[in-house]
Amino acid sequence: MPDEEMQQKIDEYKKRKDKLYLGGGKDRIDKQHKQGKLTARERISLLVDEGTFEEIDIFVKHRCTYFGLDQKEFPYDGVVTGFGEINGKKVAVFSQDFTVQGGSLGEMHAKKIMKLQDHALKYGIPIIGINDSGGARIQEAVDALYGYGGIFYRNTLSSGVIPQITIIAGPCAGGAVYSPALTDFTIMVDKTSQMFITGPQVVKSVTGEDVDKETLGGAKIHNSKSGVAHLLASNDEEAMKITRKLLSYLPQNNIDPVEIFPYDETYRLSEDINSMVSPDPKKSYDVKNIIELVFDPDSFFEIHPHFAKNIVVGFARLQGQSVGIIANQPKILAGSLDIDASDKAARFIRFCDAFNIPIITLVDTPGYLPGVNQEHGGIIRHGAKLLYAYSEATVPLITVILRKAYGGAYIAMGSQHLGADFVFAWPTAEIAVMGPEGAANIIFAKEIESSENPEDTRQKCIQEYKERFSNPYEAASRGYIEDVIEPKETREKLIKALSASFSKVESRPSKKHGNIPL
Ligand code: HXC
Numbered sequence: 001m002p003d004e005e006m007q008q009k010i011d012e013y014k015k016r017k018d019k020l021y022l023g024g025g026k027d028r029i030d031k032q033h034k035q036g037k038l039t040a041r042e043r044i045s046l047l048v049d050e051g052t053f054e055e056i057d058i059f060v061k062h063r064c065t066y067f068g069l070d071q072k073e074f075p076y077d078g079v080v081t082g083f084g085e086i087n088g089k090k091v092a093v094f095s096q097d098f099t100v101q102g103g104s105l106g107e108m109h110a111k112k113i114m115k116l117q118d119h120a121l122k123y124g125i126p127i128i129g130i131n132d133s134g135g136a137r138i139q140e141a142v143d144a145l146y147g148y149g150g151i152f153y154r155n156t157l158s159s160g161v162i163p164q165i166t167i168i169a170g171p172c173a174g175g176a177v178y179s180p181a182l183t184d185f186t187i188m189v190d191k192t193s194q195m196f197i198t199g200p201q202v203v204k205s206v207t208g209e210d211v212d213k214e215t216l217g218g219a220k221i222h223n224s225k226s227g228v229a230h231l232l233a234s235n236d237e238e239a240m241k242i243t244r245k246l247l248s249y250l251p252q253n254n255i256d257p258v259e260i261f262p263y264d265e266t267y268r269l270s271e272d273i274n275s276m277v278s279p280d281p282k283k284s285y286d287v288k289n290i291i292e293l294v295f296d297p298d299s300f301f302e303i304h305p306h307f308a309k310n311i312v313v314g315f316a317r318l319q320g321q322s323v324g325i326i327a328n329q330p331k332i333l334a335g336s337l338d339i340d341a342s343d344k345a346a347r348f349i350r351f352c353d354a355f356n357i358p359i360i361t362l363v364d365t366p367g368y369l370p371g372v373n374q375e376h377g378g379i380i381r382h383g384a385k386l387l388y389a390y391s392e393a394t395v396p397l398i399t400v401i402l403r404k405a406y407g408g409a410y411i412a413m414g415s416q417h418l419g420a421d422f423v424f425a426w427p428t429a430e431i432a433v434m435g436p437e438g439a440a441n442i443i444f445a446k447e448i449e450s451s452e453n454p455e456d457t458r459q460k461c462i463q464e465y466k467e468r469f470s471n472p473y474e475a476a477s478r479g480y481i482e483d484v485i486e487p488k489e490t491r492e493k494l495i496k497a498l499s500a501s502f503s504k505v506e507s508r509p510s511k512k513h514g515n516i517p518l
Pocket of ligand 1: 104135139145171174
């Protein structure tokens with residue numbers, strides 16, 4: 001039994017801690033719940049494996065004396081930080097507590113986050129940030145800005161070393177938005193979260209535009225239009241579930257391998273796949289149906305599902321091994337590559353490459369999207385990112401050309417010329433500089449114009465071009481594709497190619513860093 005003095009100290013310690021656990025107090029917690037939001041601690045307990053969270057720095061206090069803050073105490077300075085486990089693996093977590101001074105970020109709040117970032121990087125473990133904050137603590141002025149700067153700097157140092165995931169579960173305004181933007185994946189909770197550089201009032205005063213906060217920076221807008229958010233959750237619980245699932249596809253850091261999941265060894269690709277892609281290039285289909293069949297059942301986890309839907313990216317498993325998938329979506333814009341699709345795919349490729357996740361590309365694209373908007377929006381600059389991302393990637397790269405692979409888009413979509421290890425083509429593949437109609441109109445222009453029946457001649461020329469190039473054999477004859485395969489063989493071919501290339505080691509010229517077009 002401890003003596004009386006010791007017991008008093010223990011009681012005092014417990015009293016202090018219990019008071020801290022109340023955060024901003026019952027009224028503010030009730031307000032949080034009424035808004036459909038969980039508290040910072042409730043969120044953590046849903047995120048990590050039960051009983052694994054170990055908090056640090058609960059006794060940290062702010063040091064600001066301006067505007068009466070010397071009279072106020074903010075429990076744990078409004079952010080809960082610590083370590084836990086997700087799916088049995090260590091993670092670092094911080095969760096801003098809106099019930100404590102609006103989760104605003106001052107010097108000590110920021111220092112707690114920075115300390116956690118430093119630890120996560122040293123330990124080689126993923127870091128997850130749950131944001132719910134009024135932004136820079138206005139009373140702390142430049143100290144708050146110091147805090148954000150320090151967090152951004154550490155986000156950048158950690159980039160490509162440990163996975164960084166952000167959940168936006170409340171307001172995220174001003175410069176605060178840039179930490180999430182520097183992380184790998186951002187998940188936003190529908191209706192209760194918003195992100196913007198300046199809120200509706202400032203927008204109104206500067207540009208005269210009338211806009212509400214949901215339209216300006218709500219979860220749906222950032223998931224579908226700006227592409228700032230990668231995943232949409234219907235509530236806090238779902239956001240935590242999504243994060244746990246996402247982590248199951250990722251390694252702990254850029255050196256550790258990803259865990260191999262158990263898989264059904266008896267699973268075979270159904271013959272149905274042979275009739276899923278029509279040889280008629282005008283007939284579209286949903287490439288996600290092909291992905292669902294080819295990879296381990298129920299393993300496909302789409303990233304950015306609402307943004308730039310003309311390209312599909314996401315994780316899946318092949319015999320339990322995590323892989324990244326990039327696939328043109330013929331259902332949307334015929335699967336053409338535009339500005340947003342290029343950005344979306346390039347960023348995903350770079351993530352996979354940084355974390356040693358093999359990349360599998362499924363190609364069916366008529367090319368880069370033509371148009372004044374695209375040209376003036378910088379399709380050249382954005383499209384170049386895709387070329388750059390594939391070319392710099394040193395993970396196993398395996399490509400399957402399902403149907404159209406024309407021009408620059410053929411090169412950009414994981415071609416052998418950019419470093420792919422294996423390129424397979426289905427018999428429906430068409431690999432050429434451009435589609436037969438466009439090609440015939442250009443190279444046979446004089447013949448068509450001068451003929452007695454231009455339309456007949458045009459059709460004949462188109463047919464001639466099709467016979468020559470609308471197939472995979474011309475490319476195969478030069479060794480630009482490794483094999484022409486029956487669709488039903490795709491899974492087996494991918495498994496064998498992955499197994500052959502898994503030990504791939506490729507070095508690049510030594511440099512400080514490359515200069516990806518931005
Ligand atoms: C200090 C803040 C605060 C802030 C909220 N609070 N934001 N305190 N600094 N940034 C306090 C409130 O005073 C209040 O304290 C408590 O938190 C809860 O806030 P409410 O306003 O009552 O909550 P709600 O009505 O839900 O409104 C939430 C809100 C609003 C929309 C986020 O609080 C708001 O507009 N806050 C300011 C947002 C902002 O402009 N932030 C600065 C962005 S600029 P009491 O004691 O009354 O409970 C920025 C620059 C960073 O972040 C640059 C980095 C590079």
